[in-house]
Amino acid sequence: MRSARTRSPLRLRWTASAVAATAALGLLLGSGVLAVECPVRAAFGVDCPGCGGSRVIADLARGDLVAAVDHNAFAVLVLVPLALVLLVAGARLELGKARRMWPPGRWGKVVAVALGASVIAWTVLRNLPFPPFEALRA
Template identity: 40%
Template structure:
């Protein structure tokens, strides 16, 4: 991958990547707005982990959560995937904000988790998966 070196090149690359991400996100949101994932028979990608094992993965319910958030139903979104809503959405927003802030200032930003951070994320995901599958 070509890594820009000058601050102007980093800024321009950040703007291009952000524009593509926003465009793809808007297209996905428009499709999801009109496609209720709570109803069976919708054309949505199934979770491969659930398909293979029959168990809920830590991210299962994320599509339904996004649909519910777009329609202003915070309670149902929380029910769809509480940990993803409470921890995942703010973490993604923070990392995206850090990337944009650094990129628009002409600096590269690489998100990195150390061993402890990876252990925390994987631990939360494992506990959440167990809780979801044992409690129903």
């Protein structure tokens, strides 16, 4: 009989599935096989926080960090690191080394509000129609 401390590698099935799905989507978007038009840009004519994201994935896959930042600096500097942190947190949760993925209590609320505010600020700034903000468009 296994002890409670012995964990099977299959225990990471959700984390592994998330990595596999992200990698597959990244390959499809980055190679140009799957082209996705931004519904926000199509409907309203403005860039959403994720506009340029598929080009960012392609640039990062080629190792071109400068081009990736040029297409969507927010995605490269905030969303990619956030995704990596959540991936590690999810793995820790699945392995039983953490109770939750998101920080509890006040700290969790502060992080959530800061992320929300940064998404709103990025959306507004990249859509301002005058220099230097025009350079932030996708």
